[in-house]
Amino acid sequence: MSRIQSVFQSLRASGRRALIPFITAGDPAPELTVPLMHALVDGGADIIELGVPFSDPMADGPTIQRASERALRNGMSLRKVLAQVADFRTRNADTPVVLMGYANPIEAMGVERFVFAASEAGVDGVLIVDYPPEECKTFAATLKASGLDPIFLLAPTSTEQRIRDVAQIGSGYIYYVSLKGVTGSGALDFNDVAARLPQIRHGVGMPVGVGFGIRDAESARRIGEVADAVVIGSRIIEEIENSPRDQAVARVKAFVEGVRGALDQIQGAPR
Amino acid sequence: MQTADKPYRFPDSHGHFGPYGGVFVAETLIPALDELNAAYEACRNNPAFMAEFEYELKHYVGRPSPIYHAKRWSDSLGGAQIYLKREDLNHTGAHKVNNCIGQALVARYMGKPRVIAETGAGQHGVATATVAARYGMECVVYMGAEDVKRQAANVYRMKLLGATVVPVESGSKTLKDALNEAMRDWVTNIHNTFYIIGTVAGPHPYPMMVRDFQAVIGKECLVQMPEMAGRQPDCVIACVGGGSNAMGIFHPYIDVPEVRLIGVEAYGEGLDSGRHAASLTGGTPGVLHGNRTYLLQSEDGQIIETHSISAGLDYPGVGPEHAWLKDSERAEYVGVTDQEALAAFHDLCHLEGIIPALESSHALAYAAKLAPTLPRDKILLVNLSGRGDKDMHTVAEKSGIQF
Numbered sequence: 001m002s003r004i005q006s007v008f009q010s011l012r013a014s015g016r017r018a019l020i021p022f023i024t025a026g027d028p029a030p031e032l033t034v035p036l037m038h039a040l041v042d043g044g045a046d047i048i049e050l051g052v053p054f055s056d057p058m059a060d061g062p063t064i065q066r067a068s069e070r071a072l073r074n075g076m077s078l079r080k081v082l083a084q085v086a087d088f089r090t091r092n093a094d095t096p097v098v099l100m101g102y103a104n105p106i107e108a109m110g111v112e113r114f115v116f117a118a119s120e121a122g123v124d125g126v127l128i129v130d131y132p133p134e135e136c137k138t139f140a141a142t143l144k145a146s147g148l149d150p151i152f153l154l155a156p157t158s159t160e161q162r163i164r165d166v167a168q169i170g171s172g173y174i175y176y177v178s179l180k181g182v183t184g185s186g187a188l189d190f191n192d193v194a195a196r197l198p199q200i201r202h203g204v205g206m207p208v209g210v211g212f213g214i215r216d217a218e219s220a221r222r223i224g225e226v227a228d229a230v231v232i233g234s235r236i237i238e239e240i241e242n243s244p245r246d247q248a249v250a251r252v253k254a255f256v257e258g259v260r261g262a263l264d265q266i267q268g269a270p271r
Numbered sequence: 272m273q274t275a276d277k278p279y280r281f282p283d284s285h286g287h288f289g290p291y292g293g294v295f296v297a298e299t300l301i302p303a304l305d306e307l308n309a310a311y312e313a314c315r316n317n318p319a320f321m322a323e324f325e326y327e328l329k330h331y332v333g334r335p336s337p338i339y340h341a342k343r344w345s346d347s348l349g350g351a352q353i354y355l356k357r358e359d360l361n362h363t364g365a366h367k368v369n370n371c372i373g374q375a376l377v378a379r380y381m382g383k384p385r386v387i388a389e390t391g392a393g394q395h396g397v398a399t400a401t402v403a404a405r406y407g408m409e410c411v412v413y414m415g416a417e418d419v420k421r422q423a424a425n426v427y428r429m430k431l432l433g434a435t436v437v438p439v440e441s442g443s444k445t446l447k448d449a450l451n452e453a454m455r456d457w458v459t460n461i462h463n464t465f466y467i468i469g470t471v472a473g474p475h476p477y478p479m480m481v482r483d484f485q486a487v488i489g490k491e492c493l494v495q496m497p498e499m500a501g502r503q504p505d506c507v508i509a510c511v512g513g514g515s516n517a518m519g520i521f522h523p524y525i526d527v528p529e530v531r532l533i534g535v536e537a538y539g540e541g542l543d544s545g546r547h548a549a550s551l552t553g554g555t556p557g558v559l560h561g562n563r564t565y566l567l568q569s570e571d572g573q574i575i576e577t578h579s580i581s582a583g584l585d586y587p588g589v590g591p592e593h594a595w596l597k598d599s600e601r602a603e604y605v606g607v608t609d610q611e612a613l614a615a616f617h618d619l620c621h622l623e624g625i626i627p628a629l630e631s632s633h634a635l636a637y638a639a640k641l642a643p644t645l646p647r648d649k650i651l652l653v654n655l656s657g658r659g660d661k662d663m664h665t666v667a668e669k670s671g672i673q674f
């Protein structure tokens with residue numbers, strides 16, 4: 001069983017939701033990434049999504065774009081992200097790390113080399129935003145062969161056929177994008193998520209995380225009523241942006257704790 | 272060597288040109304692309320749609336554009352005869368409008384009242400703003416903040432035509448970032464918005480659709496060349512930025528094997544200087560803006576900034592069909608520097624009384640190199656993709672002249 005699967009299994013056994021925060025590797029500074037990762041875990045994160053910076057983050061809103069730009073100015077690269085994960089692993093053997101990014105840095109490294117290096121570093125899952133299932137059959141198979149989970153997105157507009165395609169090729173969990181648009185935009189529609197999620201969970205036979213547009217403990221709790229996992233990205237990046245350097249780690253931890261507390265108020269399995 | 276099939280039938284139904292092209296976008300955009308695919312299939316198989324497209328090209332754009340024998344220039348070069356396909360005579364002054372008309376008609380068919388576009392120099396933005404005014408559509412054009420500063424006249428033109436120009440502050444603040452921002456707008460406003468991409472790039476079906484609309488250029492040449500010169504040309508030469516004017520003139524000639532197809536990229540300050548925009552001849556394959564193609568990128572796979580005297584060629588990628596034509600060796604790709612393009616620009620002004628766009632001047636510059644190496648009975652057909660009025664400032668500055 002993969003590290004991601006066992007996290008979901010033990011959460012299910014205790015009736016809890018997974019909290020999945022997102023940060024961009026190298027933002028605000030490369031030396032803060034590993035401390036931030038540990039702070040996320042200390043604050044109550046179950047899985048960490050670690051953004052791999054890219055020059056052209058087409059699916060991201062302004063907040064994550066800025067994080068990506070800061071990270072690149074700090075000299076980040078895919079290689080350095082993998083080194084950070086390996087560093088994180090020296091003190092944490094349990095919390096799954098999912099890399100989230102775009103296809104080009106991976107293709108530049110070479111798929112085989114990337115999968116080998118990611119697995120060596122202790123990465124658990126990979127979500128490539130611009131690799132829809134039809135364009136990455138080999139990539140997904142290579143990941144799986146090394147015990148890594150290929151994570152895929154589903155959207156409010158995804159058809160039954162696409163839900164089946166993703167179920168076939170993906171593993172670990174599904175990331176349901178709760179609104180139309182880019183990361184960090186707009187308000188999310190709880191009723192729409194609540195209406196769609198049972199069908200999606202049934203269709204994929206995997207845990208379903210919901211992200212895009214979750215900004216505070218209250219929205220996390222409401223989404224947690226219906227989802228297996230809650231993903232929070234832009235709001236955490238804002239916390240980092242708005243904190244003095246020396247307080248970023250502590251403030252991110254405090255924010256995550258607040259969300260954790262709200263999620264743990266939820267009783268029973270997702271509706 | 273991979274060989275292109277005969278007859279040439281690319282892309283496949285998923286938008287692949289061999290290993291290139293495809294649909295490399297986030298899940299949120301997939302339904303929009305499916306919807307566009309279905310609409311475009313319906314339109315291109317609908318005789319009434321195609322008749323309206325042709326009507327608009329004739330009466331609004333002024334097609335067919337003539338072919339002109341640049342005899343004085345050819346004589347001065349002392350070799351092959353150079354013929355020019357006069358896309359500079361189109362309404363709005365370049366080939367870009369052919370594609371904009373086509374896509375605006377698809378947008379209307381889909382019931383989308385709002386169109387968006389990306390633009391670098393502003394040529395595609397102006398063409399989009401023009402057709403949006405013509406069809407009564409709301410128009411928003413994304414333009415890198417750097418380009419907004421450099422291209423004030425075109426920004427004003429777009430505003431005159433009723434468009435909103437949004438400066439893009441992210442990334443390198445240039446064309447590629449404008450494209451990213453337009454994609455973000457599209458994914459957010461899919462319900463009422465059509466994204467008019469300006470070149471043969473982006474996710475499927477864009478590279479195919481834009482090529483099909485631009486192929487009117489080559490189709491006219493197939494008819495006009497025998498009338499003008501008694502036969503088809505030996506070489507067809509076009510500049511390659513994203514690659515739309517080149518695909519437009521190449522495509523109908525792909526199955527005419529005796530015609531050489533030559534795409535000319537921007538070598539900027541020289542291929543070895545690192546300051547250029549030559550994705551095919553100086554780049555490596557990767558994934559950007561929804562497709563797999565040749566890119567200018569760092570070793571780490573970050574997209575790098577490009578340089579060319581001509582803003583319209585200043586793009587770090589290239590349409591995936593060119594990547595395929597390169598690998599399959601059906602087309603050849605070469606480059607010329609800023610200096611060489613400028614020299615051809617001035618020669619055409621002096622010898623033929625035609626002020627070409629700096630983009631098109633790259634194709635002219637390569638023709639000027641090739642012609643003297645060939646006998647006088649050889650024929651080169653150059654796509655004169657646009658006129659140079661927009662480039663007055665750039666050229667004047669290079670000559671040390673201030674307005």
Ligand SMILES: Cc1ncc(COP(=O)(O)O)c(C=O)c1O
Binds near residue numbers: 367
């Ligand atoms: C006159 C002209 N030619 C060529 C280009 C380059 O685009 P493409 O390679 O898509 O034809 C442009 C782009 O702005 C242009 O304005």
